[in-house]
Amino acid sequence: MYRPLQHKLPVNQTPALAERIPTNVWILGFVSMLTDISSEMVHSLLPMYLLTTMGISVLTIGVIEGVAESTALVLKVFSGTLTDYLGRRKALVVAGYALSALTKPVFPLATSVSVIMGGRFLDRIGKGIRDAPRDALIVDITPASIRGAAFGLRQSIDTVGAFIGPLLAVSLMLLWSNHFQWVFWVACIPAVLAVLLLLAVNEPLKTSDAAQVHPLQWAHLKQLSPRYGFVVMMGAVLGLARFSEAFLVLRAFDSDIPIAFVPLVMVVMNVVYAASAYPLGVLSDRFSHTAMLAGGLLLLLGANMCFAAGPHWTYVLAGVGLWGLHMGMTQGLLASMVANEAPEDLRGTAYGFYNLALGLAMLLSSTTAGWLWSQWGAETAFYASAGCCLLGVVILALDKIASWTTKQP
16 A cells, blocks of 8 residues: 655644753763864865875765765664664764774874774764664654654754864864864864763663564565655655765865865755754654655755856855755755654664665765766765755656656545
């Protein structure tokens, strides 16, 4: 039977206010915030550091970013399956955040590209270990009627760190005359604080049925809704359209923005992202997921057209603003859509396979973007991304038409 790609609240329910969201969701949000402060202090500077200090090509940066980001997403299929097998979430979440914290000293100590790539790779392994269990934990502790709001809130708090990090990077670069390594050392501090705060999270006890440990078999995957496959496909299309944000930094570097101020483009993006994620998450609990996902793709299309228009700082700022609004509209939405299509004992696995598809798509998109940029210029890479956005909108339109046809007597 056809099931629409949206989750509506019962008539007598209203969107949740922030104070109704469980305390553990707030704590997980602040853990993510501290980790993002650390990560963005490094990542907002790393593309320029590799290009100017290490002297590597844009194509190589694309490969590094593609491998790193896709590693994180691919590993989520294993951590998601493992968390369902164990019936526990917190231990894997702690392990993932701790590994990312331990990799931070690699960047100021590195003397070669291979060492930096190794540090980036291990950092993303940590992300891959923690994210699927963390998302499954949020679902476990949050009522179904406010999942969109909970994911949006966590993402909003997370994204506050994603703009504080670049702001700190800019301030310290100005203070220390563009000394990259010193900034990388400071980035170690919030990463350690995040792990310590995570210890305050309380994992709920499972019921006897939900707590049963069993090996994953292919037969279990049949419990996933047929619409889950459609959500995974749309995640992959989005991954093809949205390559690594390192390319946004490189586009700003191409403009007339001074090098110390280039990380500010990530501030603009993440301010918009943080401001929009929670209210749009609340809206996703009440309105069509299909329409909101289409709107997110159109926003990403607009961002790509701004970047393709030229390297002038006005186009760059407009592009990162639209990119941030797109992230605010789609990230919590997709997480909620996955939860709606998965039974309780397979939520981690569902997030894992979803992120596997997303990771493979982002590996392809980031590598392809680096190649297109090197061969035919930045504009070609952004036009290719815009084309993937249009493909996603067409798929959603066809799905909507199919749903209308199915409902006809």
